[in-house]
Amino acid sequence: DTEVTQTPKHLVMGMTNKKSLKCEQHMGHRAMYWYKQKAKKPPELMFVYSYEKLSINESVPSRFSPECPNSSLLNLHLHALQPEDSALYLCASSQDRGQRPQHFGDGTRLSIL
């Protein structure tokens, strides 16, 4: 079982909906990440939080809005998404930024109608 928990596992939403993805870890990690993964492609970095502060935004459209309420939680707020945003959204955490291994959750499968 993964130590990074993501909810929901599946999400179907229309282009006008607002929804949120949630990620939780209790390993005491201080860096948390959001990735997007399309079918048969590798994960692509979206955002990095370090000590609850946003440190990297990989030029992600503003319809994706990350939030880190505390050191264990990471949210991704979704609004006005496009069909091409359908993908597996993965959360990961690591002890800190730097060359520490990242541990991934099992993701949220998002479908935009």
Place this chain on the structure above:
Amino acid sequence: EDQVTQSPEALRLQEGESSSLNCSYTVSGLRGLFWYRQDPGKGPEFLFTLYSAGEEKEKERLKATLTKKESFLHITAPKPEDSATYLCAVHRVSYNTDKLIFGTGTRLQVFP
């Protein structure tokens, strides 16, 4: 340009038939190389970290090695449960960011 290339794209093995997966990289500011296993519909599962040329790590039937230009994941006497996509990722540090750069993966199928 930073690049991580994995080969082969797909590999079919008979149970017990040992083989190697390759990950070659051209990345400046390398700070570590990671191997992950990903099953369909799941997130990547961390396997190994390698930091310097000559380093080796082992776990059950898997052994990872690192040179200055590439890494190998050796699979000895594989079993059907080893079937998965194996991802290699390089941790790259530059002046304004640090991130994992993933290869496109090797899809391994092991048949009984």
